[in-house]
Amino acid sequence: MSRDNKATEETQGVTRRGFLKGASFAAAAVGTGSLLPPPQTASSQNEEEVLILGTEETKIALTINGENISTEASPSTTLLDLIRGPLDLTGSKRVCDRGSCGACTVLVDGKPICSCSYLALDAQGKNIQTVEGLMVGDKLSPLQNSFVSCDALQCGFCTPGMLMSCTALLEKNPNPNREEIAKGISGNLCRCGTYQNIFEAVHKAATGGGK
Amino acid sequence: MKSFKMAMPKTLEGAVKVLGFDFEKRQLMAGGTDLLGCVKEHIAEPEVVVNLKGIPHLTDVVKTETGVEIGALVKLDDLANNKEIQQRWPALAQAIAQTATPQIRNVGTVGGNLCQRPRCWYYRDENYHCSKKGGSTCYALEGENEYHAIFETGLCQIVHPSNMAGPLIAYDALAEIQSPQGTRQVRLEKFFISPDMNIERENILKPNEILSKILIPNSSANKNSCYYETREKQSFDWALCGTSVSLKLNGKMIQEARVVLNAIAPRPIRRLDLEAALTGKKVSKRLFKKVADMAVQGATPLSKNSYKIELLKVVIERCLSEATEA
Structure with missing residues (x-):
């Protein structure tokens, strides 16, 4: 809102x-x-x-x-x-x-x-x-930035939960492969089916592309 | 959600005292993921929730001389990532890793998983006063029963929802129960009950008893063990069929076998007949097929779940193969 x-x-x-x-x-x-x-x-x-x-x-x-x-x-x-x-x-x-x-x-x-x-x-x-x-001051986190640049959301309702699961995943495993990302978000449902872009966003954030 | 009070006992003795004699009025809570779902669905309306989180040592995993003791409040994720469990009792770690979601495994506990209520949609719907809730009808018998039992059907067609119960029974685990009189240990196999023993419950616990820990004996540690299940979804789903096996091998010869089937009956079922058919035999695809065929003899599928018979056969064969390849 x-x-x-x-x-x-x-x-x-x-x-x-x-x-x-x-x-x-x-x-x-x-x-x-x-x-x-x-x-x-x-x-x-x-x-x-x-x-x-x-x-x-x-x-x-x-x-x-x-x-x-x-x-x-x-x-x-x-x-x-x-x-x-x-x-x-x-x-x-x-x-x-x-x-x-x-x-x-x-x-x-x-x-x-x-x-x-x-x-x-x-x-x-x-x-x-x-x-x-997740924001630091008025700046988005690298993961949030890569969600924006990879278009990792459509309706946006799953996004806050996705961001939290992915933040925890990257904290534990700074360079996850595709399977590990899929496991990391296996408790988050996206009804729009944006998973592909979420994989890309996490990968981008992990490889320093979200800064 | 109906409001409740919360009791915060500091000891198991205090917890059993505050529980009282009525399942409905005072209910135990470990992680709470299942209980809160039941309260939200109005199928549980406790006056007091007895929260076990304030009791020390229930979250401990302790190595003893005889085996490992797992406190009832050990989180599923912690146990699945426990190196000792992964190496010595791999089927247990495999079963937990396939349970629910990362979020639920971070909150859900061993005791809560073993004591969770069934997922039958008639049971979970407050509008159906089914036999498990004290009514006189099992709506699944004539209704939508595709996810229900194919063994021990008749009174109540639920399948027990815990998948980790299977490997624990295959590993000869014991359950320690706290009651007002003290503690006692029972074989986990005998902890779960059929509807004919008490249609309203899935285990032997009385209203004022608590499953406090699980003990796995060292003698059951076995790399040639496996848990295999099939689900419709890859995540946050319950098994359609599951099998746990533990084989003691001497070369290709099976010296000892444990076989437990889950998600096919109101309780996890250890199959002594299948164990006998495996013991003393040489590992082969033909043997596994014979055992799988034998397993479904006597199944009594309902109107919409006879597919589980073929599925179970495949699950058993794959589980046996994976256990021998480990």
Whole structure:
């Protein structure tokens, strides 16, 4: 969504995003965990009391694109819901919401994961990188540049996830062959079928052509 | 997705206590990739999710005197890239490398893979109150059953979705189970159950039990072992048919054999009859063909999956060939 679109939306009064944001904050009650005894009756004094969180929001701290963030999320909030909602990082896309398409791919401690199938609470203390974190200042990363120059996108919906999978691949294997690239993006679906150009873009970035 | 609470036990003992006696109300979570899918589809609506990630040592792979112990929360990708596993138990690494996608393998765990719920589309659809969900009908029996079972059919036609269960059974793996009374070990082969034992579950775990680790004995390490499966898609797909074999060879002579078939029945099935047919024989294409033909005797395919019979024969022959060529 471009800035202009956003401005237009806001002038129309209640926006969908604005409404959702407001609703999520309204629902954010005092987010502290409770110590509940186990469901069974007998419990001696030595037995572990198990921390039970929720269902209301609870405080979490994580690092997103190098920035330490303190926020709140309920136990059933996925990482994708957290980053697209309250954190307003809408680069990661929700498509299948079942971990099969890869459009929501982000890196957790450097490894690609589907943020739709990963709980925000599990991201506590982890280092998250989203597509918004790929740029250095106002410059595209070499991989992003080669995606542009190789025309490695059509509708663009798979692109943020593709970029994250390819970024992780190049980090692990700076000069992947075609088969290795195919394996690297085997969790990302492109309905437009732009795979050939994505192979070329990764190859170009790997060989220094994306700078 | 229906909201849930999250329990964060610090010990396995604490986890089994908080689980209680009802599968529906309190559910275990390891990586969460399967559970979250079930919650989103409204086929699981737990009040409390018991998150195992706070329990130390469940992510450890430990070499012991007798073998290797794999914690239930070891990530699939970590195990597939473990050099020891790749060299000594190659079929296991092969099976995991073909599981799901890189993203899922970075989150999904050994315990979660073995305990994942079936992929049957009637089971996964909240609108079908099928026999696995406490209803009285298996909709696959008369319905769209092309991906369903060809063995042990009748009550519930699911195929067990784990492919790594096959090699683990071929390697004589044990499952360690934590219950309120303590821990016990069972052979992984006996961990999975048929629908006639309990149509609503795929394994022997009770609501307050946890699969905590897998133990593979040193004696089963074998380079002449292989996992072979066919799928419709190259990625993010479940097997149509799968076979795991482990052959102890003396030259061309087969001294000992393990054969496990998966994705063809509600549980992975070890085939003692095929093992006996291989043992004491010399490796040959003819023998493998004979064993493959034997394997499908007694299959009871459904209306749309008899293709799996021919497919399974090919998969078995290829798996045996690859194991002997290793």
